Amino acid sequence: MSSTTTSPQRALGVEHAPGTRRTLEKGPSGWLAVPALAFFMLFAILPLLGVLFLSFTRWDGLGEIKLDGLSSWNTVLADPVTGNALLVTAKIMFFSFIVQAPISLLLGVFTAASQKYRAALAVLYFVPLLLSSAAVAIAFKALLDPNFGLGPGLGLPFLAQDWLGNSDLVLFVVVFVIAWQFVPFHTLIYQGGVRQIPASLYEAAQIDGAGRVQQFFNITLPQLKYTMITSSTLMVVGSLAYFDLVFVLTAGGPGYSTRLLPLHMYLTGFKANDMGAASALGVILVVIGLALALFLQRLGGKNRNASQLEGA
Amino acid sequence: MASTTQLPTAPSPLPAPVTTRRRPQKLGRSRPNFLGGLGGWLWLAVIIVPVYYVVITSLKNQAGFFTSNPMLPPAEPTLDNYKLVLENDFAKYFTNSLIVTVGSVVPALFVAFMAAYAIVRGKGRFLSWTNNVFLLGLAIPLHATIIPIYWMITKAHMYDTLLALILPSIAFAIPVSVLILSNFMRDVPNELFESMRLDGCSDWAMMWRLALPMTKPAVITVGIYNALHVWNGFLFPLILTQSPDTRVLPLSLWTFQGEFSVNIPAVLASVVLATLPLLVIYIVARRQLLSGLTAGFSK
Numbered sequence: 001m002s003s004t005t006t007s008p009q010r011a012l013g014v015e016h017a018p019g020t021r022r023t024l025e026k027g028p029s030g031w032l033a034v035p036a037l038a039f040f041m042l043f044a045i046l047p048l049l050g051v052l053f054l055s056f057t058r059w060d061g062l063g064e065i066k067l068d069g070l071s072s073w074n075t076v077l078a079d080p081v082t083g084n085a086l087l088v089t090a091k092i093m094f095f096s097f098i099v100q101a102p103i104s105l106l107l108g109v110f111t112a113a114s115q116k117y118r119a120a121l122a123v124l125y126f127v128p129l130l131l132s133s134a135a136v137a138i139a140f141k142a143l144l145d146p147n148f149g150l151g152p153g154l155g156l157p158f159l160a161q162d163w164l165g166n167s168d169l170v171l172f173v174v175v176f177v178i179a180w181q182f183v184p185f186h187t188l189i190y191q192g193g194v195r196q197i198p199a200s201l202y203e204a205a206q207i208d209g210a211g212r213v214q215q216f217f218n219i220t221l222p223q224l225k226y227t228m229i230t231s232s233t234l235m236v237v238g239s240l241a242y243f244d245l246v247f248v249l250t251a252g253g254p255g256y257s258t259r260l261l262p263l264h265m266y267l268t269g270f271k272a273n274d275m276g277a278a279s280a281l282g283v284i285l286v287v288i289g290l291a292l293a294l295f296l297q298r299l300g301g302k303n304r305n306a307s308q309l310e311g312a
Numbered sequence: 313m314a315s316t317t318q319l320p321t322a323p324s325p326l327p328a329p330v331t332t333r334r335r336p337q338k339l340g341r342s343r344p345n346f347l348g349g350l351g352g353w354l355w356l357a358v359i360i361v362p363v364y365y366v367v368i369t370s371l372k373n374q375a376g377f378f379t380s381n382p383m384l385p386p387a388e389p390t391l392d393n394y395k396l397v398l399e400n401d402f403a404k405y406f407t408n409s410l411i412v413t414v415g416s417v418v419p420a421l422f423v424a425f426m427a428a429y430a431i432v433r434g435k436g437r438f439l440s441w442t443n444n445v446f447l448l449g450l451a452i453p454l455h456a457t458i459i460p461i462y463w464m465i466t467k468a469h470m471y472d473t474l475l476a477l478i479l480p481s482i483a484f485a486i487p488v489s490v491l492i493l494s495n496f497m498r499d500v501p502n503e504l505f506e507s508m509r510l511d512g513c514s515d516w517a518m519m520w521r522l523a524l525p526m527t528k529p530a531v532i533t534v535g536i537y538n539a540l541h542v543w544n545g546f547l548f549p550l551i552l553t554q555s556p557d558t559r560v561l562p563l564s565l566w567t568f569q570g571e572f573s574v575n576i577p578a579v580l581a582s583v584v585l586a587t588l589p590l591l592v593i594y595i596v597a598r599r600q601l602l603s604g605l606t607a608g609f610s611k
Binding site: 027028029030031032033035036037039040041042043044045046047048050051053054061065103106107110117118121123124125126127128129130131132133134135138139140141142143145148149150152153154180184185188189192212237240241243244247248262265266269270275278279282283285286288289290293294297 | 345348349351355358359360361362363366369377382384423424427429430431433434435436438442446449450451452453454455456457458459460461463479480482483486487490515519540543545546551561562563565566569576579580583586590591594598602605
């Protein structure tokens with residue numbers, strides 16, 4: 001292309017100037033990655049080590065930090081509330097997965113089709129994505145009020161329960177509100193996945209006389225394998241992050257019935273002023289999150305990108 | 313994407329005896345799917361009823377709220393609740409949210425873009441190690457780090473400032489931004505970089521004059537994704553700020569709810585007002601917003 005000026009090098013049998021050649025092999029300097037890395041190290045990795053360190057200390061959040069050996073760990077591990085928080089977290093993780101996954105999958109398939117009314121419905125389906133967790137929680141708190149909410153509004157007595165005050169019901173209410181907020185996001189992921197399935201597969205299946213249900217189970221589901229893994233990973237790991245919604249909706253109550261692990265950590269640290277114990281809970285949270293992410297990654301197989309291409 | 317209506321390339325042995333009975337039709341679903349349609353409308357009800365309730369209630373006066381049917385629109389709609397919310401420093405909280413969002417997303421995009429460029433175009437142990445650190449960051453529930461972050465911010469005398477929200481927000485936006493930007497940057501043909509290199513371009517110039525224009529949609533997508541997360545973020549403001557001067561919108565909803573707990577219509581008006589900016593963006597640029605939300609998770 002630009003060979004006119006490079007004739008001296010040509011004569012020497014070199015394509016480009018030696019300096020250029022070297023940078024071509026080396027690529028850009030690693031310094032370009034340093035600002036991002038520095039930020040991330042300082043405000044994410046360093047705190048990650050900090051949470052481990054603080055779990056061996058005693059600190060009320062204001063005064064001096066004192067090394068205190070394993071006493072925070074002993075407190076946390078002996079406290080029945082910790083076990084309860086783990087159980088509540090596991091329950092919410094499980095129930096929100098089995099509620100959200102099928103609904104998002106079906107809605108993703110539903111909205112990926114070309115009918116006009118479905119596109120119109122999809123526009124409305126995604127509205128919850130615009131609301132902050134605090135807004136969603138406040139809206140549902142009002143809506144679920146037994147006196148001025150949905151129940152009396154529709155004249156249906158069974159909807160006029162004390163949803164957020166009944167410790168048997170409240171967990172499922174939280175699961176429902178989480179689903180209301182997050183199903184649209186996963187619907188969007190599935191919609192994208194379905195739209196990437198080659199139409200030729202459906203054409204072939206139709207020629208073979210496969211019905212709608214058969215097409216769903218024999219083409220759509222297998223083709224969505226990697227979308228499912230992505231969505232499920234985000235759902236499961238994400239359920240360790242349901243903090244703000246539950247905090248505003250129930251503050252962990254009534255009693256301890258919706259006190260999730262992250263919420264328990266926050267309340268221990270910033271309300272009970274026991275930062276040491278809260279840090280120990282933070283460490284537990286990190287370990288569980290990492291273990292889940294690695295497990296799901298393993299489940300999905302290692303060579304995701306290669307096999308995905310093969311599938312298409 | 314490319315091969316939606318391609319003809320089968322291999323010659324099919326049977327040229328479709330099926331077509332003898334059916335008219336050639338648009339491929340896709342043949343009969344209307346009643347069950348699917350029913351489910352679709354049902355879910356619409358699930359989504360719309362709470363939204364409807366919030367909007368109509370926010371237009372009721374307090375007496376009307378206690379006496380009228382909760383699911384019926386107010387007989388005499390009023391905007392007094394909105395006035396009350398606006399008079400309670402809504403503009404300040406909105407500005408704070410805007411400062412924190414822009415102040416986090418722009419620097420995060422800038423450093424993440426450079427890092428993604430270096431990771432994709434560069435070689436060496438340092439860069440692959442950097443990439444692994446970011447990938448690890450995706451798997452860690454980062455809010456588990458709030459206590460040390462609180463510690464650092466108080467030590468640095470930044471507690472209760474907007475900068476206290478901006479700095480960690482930048483850091484937390486970096487892993488996902490680098491991942492998605494580098495995914496897209498790998499798709500830029502190598503030949504383009506090489507020909508620019510032959511023209512004597514430096515990496516710095518190639519980054520801004522080639523890589524950036526070629527990955528602009530991805531940059532916008534990642535920007536939207538991060539902006540939504542920062543805009544709606546609740547945990548950092550909760551632990552790192554305190555005074556009304558540094559309050560951001562999601563936190564203001566919560567404090568407003570605490571102060572005006574009896575005045576449900578006003579609380580719900582604050583919910584509507586806080587959502588309004590995003591709703592406007594949704595109406596104007598729905599496609600970009602939605603693709604930003606999944607930010608390449610379905611790529």
